[in-house]
Amino acid sequence: MSTQQDYDCVVIGAGVQGSCTAYQLVKQNKKTLLLEQFILPHTRGSSHGQTRIIRKAYEQDFYTRMMEECYRQWTQLEKDAGVQLFRQTGLLVMGPENHGDYQLFKDTLQKNKVPTVILTRDNFKQHIPNVILAEGDGALVDVTAGVLFADRALKAVQGQFQKLGGVIRDNERVMEIKPGSVVKVTTSKGVYRARSVVITAGPWTNRLLAHTGFQLPLEVVKINVCYWREKTPGTYDVKQRFPCFLLTEGAETKEHIYGLPSNEYPGLVKICYHMGAKTDPDYRDLQTDKSDIDILKRYVARCMPGLIPEPAVVESCMYTLTPDRHFVLDYHPNYSNIIIGAGFSGHGFKFGPVIGKLLCELSLGEVPSFDLSPFRIGRFQSKTKSAL
Ligand SMILES: Cc1cc2nc3c(=O)[nH]c(=O)nc-3n(C[C@H](O)[C@H](O)[C@H](O)COP(=O)(O)OP(=O)(O)OC[C@H]3O[C@@H](n4cnc5c(N)ncnc54)[C@H](O)[C@@H]3O)c2cc1C
Numbered sequence: 001m002s003t004q005q006d007y008d009c010v011v012i013g014a015g016v017q018g019s020c021t022a023y024q025l026v027k028q029n030k031k032t033l034l035l036e037q038f039i040l041p042h043t044r045g046s047s048h049g050q051t052r053i054i055r056k057a058y059e060q061d062f063y064t065r066m067m068e069e070c071y072r073q074w075t076q077l078e079k080d081a082g083v084q085l086f087r088q089t090g091l092l093v094m095g096p097e098n099h100g101d102y103q104l105f106k107d108t109l110q111k112n113k114v115p116t117v118i119l120t121r122d123n124f125k126q127h128i129p130n131v132i133l134a135e136g137d138g139a140l141v142d143v144t145a146g147v148l149f150a151d152r153a154l155k156a157v158q159g160q161f162q163k164l165g166g167v168i169r170d171n172e173r174v175m176e177i178k179p180g181s182v183v184k185v186t187t188s189k190g191v192y193r194a195r196s197v198v199i200t201a202g203p204w205t206n207r208l209l210a211h212t213g214f215q216l217p218l219e220v221v222k223i224n225v226c227y228w229r230e231k232t233p234g235t236y237d238v239k240q241r242f243p244c245f246l247l248t249e250g251a252e253t254k255e256h257i258y259g260l261p262s263n264e265y266p267g268l269v270k271i272c273y274h275m276g277a278k279t280d281p282d283y284r285d286l287q288t289d290k291s292d293i294d295i296l297k298r299y300v301a302r303c304m305p306g307l308i309p310e311p312a313v314v315e316s317c318m319y320t321l322t323p324d325r326h327f328v329l330d331y332h333p334n335y336s337n338i339i340i341g342a343g344f345s346g347h348g349f350k351f352g353p354v355i356g357k358l359l360c361e362l363s364l365g366e367v368p369s370f371d372l373s374p375f376r377i378g379r380f381q382s383k384t385k386s387a388l
């Protein structure tokens, strides 16, 4: 066991949110340690995989507004790290016209003056010939959207953090957190003391919070990440300018179905269901529920005539869901120098740089750059509990 070491801040969890937070802290000249339980890079949490959607299309204004800064910061990271992290494809949003989520997306885009193209049924067929638009569905394109190269982005942000003197210790699991004016963090390999601690432990958040006598109403679900083979290679390819897409609701489901153009695996299109079955993060692979895949098969058979309606590749990932699907970005209710970034509910990657900035601001006791009221723990009221 190594001797005790002192830091301004210890960040627990080197997924996208912890890595971005650590990077922001070191940019503020804070002596920062980023701890990760697994050897990096790993595929056991929520931030792995080659691609994620980035978009301004949201049902709520506050996300669309945050995305303005996210785009700027991802572009800056591309410059600093000298790698391409973003490819603009647009996001095709489809759903029952004039109501529900589809209407919310449309309103938010228009209100925030996001470059958007509304497709009529005729020009939908012309521009997107290999997708069936259901009867009664509207379609629009958020032109600003595209694909974020996730694994590459994570590597870039961790690399920039280290370049500025930040320390990453992987293969080192946090076993205990002892709150106090100086927080004591005990890992499988050592003991650290820090003025503040940021918990960004993804699906393991409540395990860590248990050491502080507190629990959040989080649910962890396993997502089957499905890739579907093109009947004719190239039909849905990123190079053919096929967009990312999102179906708000359809004959198969009231949950969203989303997809990304064929890119990382030639000839395979990623299409996922925005919900999964409950799992324990340490036993993710024992969760074998495939009802999400059955829903996707029916959807692909009905609406994606150029794809074989049987997944060719299935990978795994996890969502950490809050009851309202909004993030948790807040101080620990009992200890103001323990900060929590959690519950990213399957849509947090694109926000990484801004989440990092906000968690950094909270840990330094600064006024946050965005209104955090949608993300406060207090909104759960009776749903939070003491773990003591
Ligand atoms: C299939 C899928 C598709 C998605 N698609 C999109 C998308 O298109 N766009 C988008 O914006 N978002 C998307 N998301 C969501 C996004 O990927 C997540 O919100 C984000 O990755 C969450 O990051 P995180 O850092 O909170 O969690 P994680 O990546 O899970 O990181 C937490 C880290 O903490 C570590 N840890 C936990 N406990 C300890 C401990 N005791 N000691 C040390 N380390 C510990 C874990 O090992 C892990 O590395 C998707 C997610 C999935 C699963």
Ligand SMILES: O=C(O)[C@@H]1CCCC=N1
Pocket: 053, 054, 055, 246, 256, 258, 274, 346, 347, 348
């Ligand atoms: O965040 C995203 O863009 C994706 C697609 C919609 C559902 C969740 N993740």
